[in-house]
Amino acid sequence: METVSENRSHGGTQGVYSHSSGQTGTEMTFSVFVPDHAEGAKLPVLWYLSGLTCTHANVTEKGEYRAACAEHGVIFVAPDTSPRGDDVPDAADEYDFGKGAGFYVDATQQPWSKHYRMRSYIESELSDLIASNFPVDMERQGITGHSMGGHGALTIGLRNADRFTSISAFSPIVAPSQVPWGEKALGRYLGDDRSAWREYDACALIEDSARHPNILVDQGTADNFLEEQLQTHRLAEACNAAGIDATIRMQEGYDHSYYFISTFMAEHVGWHAERLKA
């Protein structure tokens, strides 16, 4: 693991690091904020998965999470959204597929399956790297994300409910199997057999009996993607049908941008911290 940069901020250290990933076969970059803490202390960790077109940098610069993480003593990890590099196949003119759009799946189709392994990268490889290199208590993990990353947080959290105590999301894609962004990405990464998509679809996972006691979702009512791509109501319906007591809030007038995310970030950090007994 190499240190790209470290800056003191909000009574802690905002770092950016890179490493050679065995899962993606590429160099991967991620950011970690570590609040000041007592020598030898282990802190809970909140994972943040970013949306389409983003890298670790967007939330690191615009997310406004550091004050709340410092207050609550929570480590914040922000991975990239896809493999990168000249060797990685891409769909150059498509912002919603290929680089910047890994959709947190392990691709099974050519030519994507060699590098596009963001599920295993997040769930296993980066998780191990974080555990080895930062003062984290891996018994206390929460996960959140935005848009495509909200989809990532919900699906990774639901599949690993024993590992992630709390799941939240900002404007998530809740049912990728049923909306254009998701049908395109899952179809090309995973193939035509839609049964293979279900473990990458929060609503399908819940239909297939995944459960979680701590889910918080914020969605802006002025979000241009709400009607066609996000369809928050599907998650509410799936939770209702499954008896899951999720908190799903529509936030009046907010859109899909970091102006929205940053507004509710401190509240999400505090909500996770409470559940992680930070």
Add this chain to the structure above:
Amino acid sequence: METVSENRSHGGTQGVYSHSSGQTGTEMTFSVFVPDHAEGAKLPVLWYLSGLTCTHANVTEKGEYRAACAEHGVIFVAPDTSPRGDDVPDAADEYDFGKGAGFYVDATQQPWSKHYRMRSYIESELSDLIASNFPVDMERQGITGHSMGGHGALTIGLRNADRFTSISAFSPIVAPSQVPWGEKALGRYLGDDRSAWREYDACALIEDSARHPNILVDQGTADNFLEEQLQTHRLAEACNAAGIDATIRMQEGYDHSYYFISTFMAEHVGWHAERLKA
């Protein structure tokens, strides 16, 4: 005035606007955050002047001021740092002169004097535009800024102590006449006669009898520019000699970046708000 964008954020509206400036002879862009407020209410305003290479966008995206401005009911205005456009003379390979480096002066030298009129732009033209288009109480104004913009805040605030109730700065250039950034910029914008520089130098203004009761400065000790360009101690010495009770704080381990600014931004907003009786 044209609206470039408006986004709901932190219980207010973050706008970006443009207008045709008579002072600079160019189109100018700026951002304004307006917290929600009672119908007909007039809010205090905090001006933020940005540093070298920046536009309005840097602080708007990375400054983390909105939560505090919403809490205290303060309007936040972020202008650009220079005129822009193909007609504006520039020093293309120099980050510290020309576009992005207006130094908040009215240039007197060719070819800069036609467009580089950032002093009059901020003090008069944009001030009038803000007063006419936003719910501001112009009797309650504070000013702050970063680096070159900290220089701008200190000099504009000191020259207009009757208009600006409170002045703060993050890592300001406090004595441009005596450091390389300032000697270069003031020399080229204003000419060789150093007596003309003094109204654009916070320490010289204080030596020449400018006074202000409310000055707050934060400076990181790990700032790469501290020793050569910023020289905070000169401001402390000038204030001491003049009997000005300024608060000048050295912040251990912080650098020159927005990771530093954002850390102390909420405190600066609160400090101004208290003095503006927000």
